[in-house]
Amino acid sequence: MGIIDQSIIIIFLLAIIAFGIWQSKFNTTTDDYFLAGRNLPWWTAMFSIVATETSVLTFISIPGIAYRNNWLFLQLAMGYMLGRVLVSIFLLPGYYGKGITSIYETIEIRFGPLVQKIASMIFMITRVLADGIRFLATAVIVQVITGWSLTAAVLVIGVVTLIYTWSGGIRTVVLIDSFQFILYLSGAVISILYLINYIDNSFMQIFSELFDSGKLKTIDATGNIFIAPWNFISAFIGGTLLSFASHGADYMMVQRVLGCKSLHDARKAMIGSGVFVFIQFTLFLIVGSLLFIFFGGAELEKDREFSTFIVQHLPVGIKGILLAGVLSAAMSTLSSSMNALASTTVMDWFKNKASLAFSKQVCIFWAAVLICIALIFDESNTAVVIVGLKIASYTYGGLLSIFILSRIKSDFHPASIITGLIFSIIIVFALQYYGIAWTWFIGISVLTNLSITYTANAVISNFILKK
Numbered sequence: 001m002g003i004i005d006q007s008i009i010i011i012f013l014l015a016i017i018a019f020g021i022w023q024s025k026f027n028t029t030t031d032d033y034f035l036a037g038r039n040l041p042w043w044t045a046m047f048s049i050v051a052t053e054t055s056v057l058t059f060i061s062i063p064g065i066a067y068r069n070n071w072l073f074l075q076l077a078m079g080y081m082l083g084r085v086l087v088s089i090f091l092l093p094g095y096y097g098k099g100i101t102s103i104y105e106t107i108e109i110r111f112g113p114l115v116q117k118i119a120s121m122i123f124m125i126t127r128v129l130a131d132g133i134r135f136l137a138t139a140v141i142v143q144v145i146t147g148w149s150l151t152a153a154v155l156v157i158g159v160v161t162l163i164y165t166w167s168g169g170i171r172t173v174v175l176i177d178s179f180q181f182i183l184y185l186s187g188a189v190i191s192i193l194y195l196i197n198y199i200d201n202s203f204m205q206i207f208s209e210l211f212d213s214g215k216l217k218t219i220d221a222t223g224n225i226f227i228a229p230w231n232f233i234s235a236f237i238g239g240t241l242l243s244f245a246s247h248g249a250d251y252m253m254v255q256r257v258l259g260c261k262s263l264h265d266a267r268k269a270m271i272g273s274g275v276f277v278f279i280q281f282t283l284f285l286i287v288g289s290l291l292f293i294f295f296g297g298a299e300l301e302k303d304r305e306f307s308t309f310i311v312q313h314l315p316v317g318i319k320g321i322l323l324a325g326v327l328s329a330a331m332s333t334l335s336s337s338m339n340a341l342a343s344t345t346v347m348d349w350f351k352n353k354a355s356l357a358f359s360k361q362v363c364i365f366w367a368a369v370l371i372c373i374a375l376i377f378d379e380s381n382t383a384v385v386i387v388g389l390k391i392a393s394y395t396y397g398g399l400l401s402i403f404i405l406s407r408i409k410s411d412f413h414p415a416s417i418i419t420g421l422i423f424s425i426i427i428v429f430a431l432q433y434y435g436i437a438w439t440w441f442i443g444i445s446v447l448t449n450l451s452i453t454y455t456a457n458a459v460i461s462n463f464i465l466k467k
Contacts, residue, residue, distance in 0.1 A: 008320030009146075009327065013160050016176050016331075020164025023172040030354050033169035034101050034343040035259040040174055042265035042272075045256040048177035049273035050280060051332035052252065056138040059184060059329040062281060063306040066288025067295075070217040072230045076439075077281045079239020081274035086240070087248035088267040091403055095254065096263045102347040103254050103403075110406040115414050118421065119402050120348035123251055124341060126395045128366075131337040132373030138330045139374055145307050145326055151375065157330050158371040165335040166363050170343075173335045174256060180328030181276075187325035188283040190318060191309070195290040206293055213297075215289050229437035238439020243274065245396035245442050249403050252340035334370065341366040393438055397445020398424040404446070405453060412453060413460045420453030 027033045065073050095103055104123065108116035139153040146153065164172055199206060210216050223231045229238065247253045247270060257266035291305050300308055310322045342363040346354050350362075398421045405412060424445040431441055 004316045005320035005323060008317070009324055012324045012327070013156070016179075017160060017163050019176065020166075020168040020172045023164075023168035023175070026171060027169045027356060030346065030356055030359050031101065032171070033356055033359050034255070034339065034347070036169070036171035036174065038259055039261055040171070040256070040259040042260050042269040044174050044178045045260050045266070045269035046272040046276065047181045048174040048256045048332075048336075049247070049253060049269065050276045051177035051181040051328075052256070052336040053246070053277070053333070054181070054184070054280065054329055055134055055333045056141050056326055056329045057134065059284070059326060060141055060304075060306050062284035063288030063291060064302060064304070066215065066285040067292050067300070067305040068302070070215055071285050071289075072217060072220050072235065073285065074218050074278070074281060075220070075230065075232050075235035076239035076242075077278045079236040079241075080243040080277055081271075082236075083240040083243025083245075084247055084270045084274040086244045088270045090407065091248040092257065092263060092266050092270065094403070094407060095258060096266070100347075101258070102344045103249075103251050103258070104344060104348050107402060107406060108348075111402075111412065111417060112414055115402065115417050116348060118418060119399060120344050122395050122399060122421075123344060126250075126392055127252060127337050127341055128369060128373070130392055131333060132370045133377065135330075135334055135370055136374040136377055138333075141307065142326060142330060144304070145311055145323060154371060154374045157327065157334065158367065158374070161331045161334045162338065162364065162367040162371075165338045165367070166360055170255065170259060170339050173339050174259070177332045177336070180325075180332045183321075184325035184328045185280060185283065187322045188280075188287055190321065191287050191306075191314075192283065192290060194314065194318070195287070195294055199290065199293050201293070206290070209293060210289050213292075215292060225437075226440060227435060227437055229439045231437075234437050234439045237443060238437070238441075241400075241442040241446070242396070242439075245400040246392065247273075249396065249399035250392075251344050252336050255336075255340050255343065337370065338363055338367050393441045394425055394428045397428065397442040398449055400442065401446050401449035401453070404450070410457075412457050416453050416457035416460055419456040420449040420451075423452045424449035 026037075029037075031037060062073065094106055098106060098109065100106060102120070104116050104120040107119050135154070135158070139150055139157060142148065142153040142157065143150045148156070164176060196203070196206070201209070207216075219232050220228075220230050220235075221232055222228070225231045225234045228234060257269050260266040260269055287306060291309055294309070294313075295305070310319060310326075314322060342359055342365075345362050345366070346359050350358070401420065401424055402417065405417060427448045428441050428445055431444060432438070436444070
């Protein structure tokens with residue numbers, strides 16, 4: 001990196017640290033720290049949701065998908081939009097009017113503290129594994145782009161994120177997420193404009209070349225829908241269920257809309273985030289397609305297409321802005337994970353000790369755990385990285401099922417819910433073993449959970465409790 005690019009990054013990092021420290025004055029209670037006093041503007045919550053689900057892996061790999069293949073990824077994004085509509089209709093109303101901080105408190109109200117703590121524990125395990133190891137993968141990419149050592153990349157991202165998250169709480173996280181979203185999306189737009197200007201072809205020539213080479217293919221109607229993940233039915237349903245689960249049963253996502261002023265605002269933020277995710281993915285896919293023309297279709301290292309372009313071809317200054325965008329994508333997910341883990345730990349496990357000081361201590365603890373995971377493992381631990389990135393597929397079906405059951409008026413014994421939860425996780429391993437497309441994991445997991453829960457509940461009610 002040149003001096004100008006380094007200066008841009010340093011100014012960016014110092015600015016968000018200063019902003020987080022300044023925002024700390026608005027935190028006087030745990031409600032302020034974890035839900036921003038329930039007074040967040042819906043549009044900041046919306047941008048924060050998008051930024052939270054966008055890691056550096058997304059920033060880098062989506063252009064790579066378009067470079068190597070086509071636009072079939074948008075089939076998932078179409079499902080993402082429908083999934084958030086389902087969350088807004090069926091799950092969000094159950095989170096309002098109860099004065100809760102953690103969504104797993106609604107599970108306690110419905111099924112008791114044992115099921116609540118199990119659901120909360122599953123969330124924490126999922127987040128620690130998925131985000132801790134994703135943090136590692138993110139740091140590897142930041143290392144490649146910035147030239148820092150892996151340890152330096154982990155510590156810079158981790159420590160800076162901890163400072164502003166610990167100081168400012170969720171209000172700071174959401175506001176900085178919103179800025180970061182605009183920053184890295186601007187980076188995509190800048191890249192598109194630069195590439196169009198640099199490529200010595202008219203827009204129609206570029207479009208024609210991409211179309212003729214199959215790079216703009218968006219819908220795939222071929223293949224077995226249960227085996228081929230990119231068949232339209234498989235991808236659309238998979239995207240719908242993934243979004244329904246991640247944005248309805250994963251506290252890290254729901255936390256933002258719980259901070260909104262009303263259910264109406266929460267719904268606008270949730271549904272709007274689906275629209276912006278679709279726009280975001282489209283822009284990154286356009287970048288990847290244009291890079292294919294720019295590099296003449298040359299074979300580049302997988303998922304290094306965009307980073308190669310940033311490092312080797314962007315002019316000074318613009319490169320610094322893009323590098324800041326990369327760091328933004330890295331920190332947005334990590335900061336959300338730190339605060340969400342602290343929130344569910346305090347509210348679901350230590351509510352009698354809930355205080356602002358204790359909440360900040362728990363935030364430091366989870367930040368240390370995430371940083372240690374990234375430092376202990378290295379990029380050679382490919383299997384571990386893959387497990388970390390896929391772990392949500394094993395648990396989301398079970399978590400979503402619990403919330404679906406909580407909306408059903410029937411009575412369920414806690415043992416039946418726990419039995420269904422166990423089988424919903426086991427079935428995913430079986431599906432993977434038999435080669436079923438990952439896009440069906442959550443749907444089949446939910447159906448398994450519901451059927452086992454009802455069966456176990458009938459057995460418990462008719463044969464055990466009546467004895």
